[in-house]
Amino acid sequence: DRLTVLFPATVTDIPEEAKPRLRHLAEQVLRLPEAKLQLVAYAGGGESDAGKARRISLARALAVRSYLMEWQISHTRFDVRALGNRFKEGASDRVDIIVVSR
Template identity: 45%
Template sequence: MTRRLLLLAAAGLLATLPGPAAAQAPRGAPAPPLALPAGMSPLPAGADRVSFRPGDSALPAGAAPVLGEIGRRLAAATPTGGGRITVEAQASGPSNDASAARRIALARAQAVRAALVAGGIEETRVDVRALGRTPQALDAADVLPPGVARAGATR
């Protein structure tokens, strides 16, 4: 058993195993806040924002595992049928081609959804909204948990 734990620790998987502390934590206790990597920021009401480089639809470095953890937490907190998660993405440009901006936003939303699904949330519970170029001209995708209104509506 000790050798197995050493191998898991060396592979970086030990932290993902449930241990005695996890078994003793009260059921339904809030999960500790996530350490968000550069390129991600919290929004009000439990939403999160992923920022992208202009014109790029690849997730920023370190965002995929954090989005996976968000997906895992949403799956645990909202069982099947417990609400829909929305990913709203937008792009700052190109300003003269609405179709291209919408395609970039769609690719961003799909990348975020794939990372959430990798964490355990059912793909059919994640809606994507490609907003294209908005008046805010942001290069971002927002993850909105069930019951959270559109993030862009309050800005």
């Protein structure tokens, strides 16, 4: 399973329209006690903005993690990766959530 949350440029708060999909994902993950969640976050910006892009991507990943933790998903089930502006394809301002079943 995979879910992508898109963000407006430089925004780190979870968009309201993404919250129902995140709730649904949380409900699914709670039924899979062995599953882990990889949060891979990105942010747009040029090479000169690499540090800023990494900070924004980290803030987005942590916002998604906090929101999912509100639905009783343990912090030990998350792997957070803030990749900043290092993306090859897809939208630049996003968090990809990948469910890894064991």
